[in-house]
Amino acid sequence: MKFIHAADAHIDSPFVGLKQAPTALWETIHASTFTAFKKLIQTAIDEAVDFVLLVGDSFDQEAQSLPVQKFLKQQFERLAAVDIPVYLSYGNHDYWDANQVHFEFPANVHVFGSEVQSFELMTKGHESVTIVGFSYDQRWLSTDRVAAFPTRASTTYTIGTLHGSPKATVDTDHYAPFTLSELNACHYDYWALGHIHKRQILQERPAIVYPGNLQGRHKNEPGEKGFYLVTTKEGQFDLTFKPTTVIEWQRQSFEVMPDMSLTQLQTALSEQLMQSDHASLVALELTHAERLTSDLLQRINNGELLAVLQDQLENSAPLHWPYALKLRFAAQKQFSQIDQAYWQEAAEAILTPENILEKAKPLMKENFIREAIETPEFQADLKDLVTTILQEKKMGD
């Protein structure tokens, strides 16, 4: 048996967190989720897999993308042409809404209904396989659906597909929460999970796997993305990761050496950026920023360095695009002779979420700003930035 386990293709999902980019990059970005999915389909064809599992969130319902529907249909037709069945479940992002437009998929695509459902098939190697799963018919599913999964079938293999996240807290369990022990109790041979975009194998035997998404769409989906090509050999499940990343989100740090000029920095940074084989979207962190002269610091703060780097790399192939540049100062360097305790105390009073939100009130015209500001990540970044500002002040003294 050979199959593909993929999830969270999020085709046509826009990229978040880019302020500007050259046209070619926007084009690459826009095509990336499509391209990644095409790679998946091509692998399925090349490897002549027995079937393809797409465990939810193949696209974003909210995006209401017609091109995506058309694209999916076309890609499924490619598989149909070589008789590769697809077992597709809808996740929280592409949950089934009867009122929404759904292009009719070719007959090789088997879509799970909102109730747990089993499909059976026979592989080319004459192994019988039962595939169990369900689709979301709403954005949130707080109930534990594993309970509705049938016990292991009499077929050679039984595979469970589940778009959801492990049980954590009642407040956050909106996505078909499950526990490993529950899954294990089903005695299935493989659990094909979806929903979490970070690739991870929760358990080796039987395999409980998140393949991650196919293409990172923001800085919090960094690194190589793809899917698993799963083959069985004597009952053993062998997982091969197949990357589909078109452009990789990366965080790169760079240690500033003393007495570096802007040109030196630029050269060293672009060299480092070019090292990656993949096209990349890079958030640069310059550590030991305190080593920079105040003049340089100011120029960097003015965005000069990032602009120069972007200019230089605009036409790089593969494209390496530094989309952000941050300075990090060596920690614990007191930036004021005023008692650090006062700063600390004040920081604790000032840099609180509440205060931040209070402060941000004039900006709260748009929800996304509130949402962004509310994220711990934003606040952490904000704190870093504030600290950097004061540190820069100190440096600039």
Next chain:
Amino acid sequence: MRIKTVTILGFGKWHDQTIDLNTDYQVLYGQNEAGKTTLTAFIKGVLFGFATAKQRYEQYVPKNGAQYGGELLVSYHNRDIVIRRLSGKFGGDVTVIDQGKEFGADYLADLLAPADEALFTQIFETNQQDLNQIFNLKQADFLQHLLTIGAVGSHEWLDFAKELDKESQKIFKPSGRKWPLNVALKNYPELVQSVSEASRGYQEYEANARRLQRTVATMTNQQKQVAELKQRQAHLQHLLDRWPSYAQWQTRQKQLEKATPFDLTIDEQYQALAVERKRNVKALAEAKAELATIQETLDQTGEFRFYQANQAALAPLFEQLTEQQKRVQLLSLQQTQSAQLASEKAQLAAQYQWQPDQLPNPLTDEQCAQLEQAAAEMNEATTTSQLLTEQLADLEAQLAAQNAAVNQSEPQATPTRNKRSGQLSLLIGVVVFVVGLFLPGALKGIAIAGLAALGYGGYLVWQNKQIDHDQPAQKAAWQQALAKLDVLQAQKQTKTAALQAQQATLQTMHEQSATLLAQAGYETTMPISQVLAMQHALSRMTQLITTLKQQQADNQALEAALDTYWHAFAFARDWVGALQGSHEENLSQVSQFKARMTQLTQDLAQSNESYRYYQQQVTRLTATIEEQDAAQTALLAKANLTTAAELASCVADEQQRRANEQRQADLKRELAADLPALQAIASQEQLKQQVAQITEQVASLTNELQEQQQAVAQLRVAQAQLVDNDRYQQQRQLQLQEQAKITDLAQEWLAKQLAIDWIQATLKAASQERFPRLLEKATQYFAILTQNRYIKINFDDTLMTVLRTDQVLFEVGELSQGTAEQLYIALRFAFAEEVADVVSLPLLVDDGFVNFDDQRQVAVWTLLQRLSEANQVIYLTANPRTKAHFEADHWLNLAEVGLTHDSKEII
């Protein structure tokens, strides 16, 4: 930091002076213009920079040309550091010598941090002008002041905070419009709007999809309807196409309903009989024809009948025929002989020029001998004569011939009797023949005579024609002949002369002979030889005459017999002929007649068999035909018919009926299933109407269908366009991009705002902690300075009040100038002492206590001494009483420093 030594190279009135200071406190006494203020300016200048050229009035450039500047030897964290500042740009060139190493201005700044000139001025430098500020002091100001001085670098941080605020306002101002974040936030809803608009594509698609579904359903339905209608139309059209057949079928049906069947076997039998009969009739006709032929063969003209009728008369005649034949032969032979004899006789007569009735007598032998004698004698002469004669004769002959030729050849000489008679004969012949033709019966012989005359005439004419015919050729010949004739005549003359000579000779002889001859009846002129020669001919002539007479008689007998015979056939002249021709002809006619009769007789014998046979046939066939006629009549009767025509009519009817029946069947088969449908329709007109109606329906529905199809096509195109339109995604990406930008700007703005807050909070925290301590110290100092008249300092939001020991509360404004100054001094000293942990610089007190009474002056002096624990106190005073109050080694009279006292000249 405490100053141990002040070394002035040149500064205002001071030059090349060194003043050692006590590091706890130092009182520097001097009268006005002793250089107290200059000294404080020098210390401040070395630490924080000399006044620049822009601040000319604050500059203390020495007038005597000494080097501008100097140095301070300070004690800093238990080590000595030299701070040297000499004239130079930006407040002078600084050299810091710390543990043997030289440093620059930055190092100095570090040493002094967080203090700067401003802080130094505000905290550590006290002069009379500052003291008046107390009356304007409010809590906020005080706090601000405290913030400024309450923490290390507070002021600087506050400046930075201001700067940050400015910067942040360049990003965003809550009430602003033009700043990037303001603009972005203002524009963002537009982007949202455009995303929403772009997303309408999806709704449009949904709506279209529904419409499409409906339209397709309608279309499908219509297609079905159209198909059905078309089928119906086709069916009706089909029926319409079939209508002619159906009409035929109907007609046939009606005809068939009327028609009764007729048994065609009757006709078959009848026709069989008819065929039979026809054959028999034919055979009968043939038989009859045969009989007729036989009859005709035997009796073409009635000749045979005539023969048969007159057989009795003809039979003997036929028997005599052979005899007559012989007679004819004999006659012919004899006639030939007679002709020959007559010819001979004529020849002889001609030869001898005998007249037929005057034949000389034959000579006796004697006479002959005599004559022979004479002859012999004459012979010679005769021979010659003869020769000549012959020659002459020959010539004559030639001449004659030539003459004839000439005559014949001569064209003009054509008309001859012969011709004329020929033409006459011809004319007569024609007339006679024609007349004869018109004559009846036996008189037709005249025609025959006419014919004969015609023949004769014709012959003559033919002869003439021949001559005529020769004429043109002969004309030339004729001329030639004339010439030849001349020659011949010349020859003749010659010969004639010779002959005359001979004949003269012969004359004698002839005379002798002539006598004799005369006697004998001969022409005396006749030559003897001729006579002699003639003897034989004469005898022959005689014989001939006899023979001829005999023969003539015989022939006449024969002819008579023959004529008799021919006459015997006169009764059979119609069949045999006139028999008026030659005997041979007659004989031939008779023979032919006989032969025919004989043949006919023989044929009759032969034909009799066939004849009988055919006669039997005729009889039999006639009977058969009659039987058949009867049978036919019987058949007709059986069918209640009387005539064949009726039968034929019936048969035709029946055949028509059967054809109809067949056609009907064919039509029925052809119409097959359509028939019921056709029968259900009243008329073709109705059917046509139905077809027209349904055609119209089909057209109408097809139109509708086309509209639907068009609508569907348009919708599909629209859908395809919507599907391929990624504007929404682009807009969405733009939106996210804008969000990122806004979020980033927001973060930047927030960072700056928070940094400001943080700074202020930090400063506030730092200040506020110190504040109670400071207030406590200030209260304490104020109490000291006022000899415990005031026991508490209060700050509220707007007001600072002090509490007197008698519990009376005073606002600052209510205090006396002195007390107010004392309050301020108390606060400042408290500050200095409070922040000494972070900033410890010498307190430069420049003669500030003028409004203090003696007691309070002492109090402040005491306080100064006490303050020196935290900060070095450099007290410059013009009050001589100080000398008594302070320790002697801490009191220095500037006048006694032994300095050159140059007045500061103000330019």
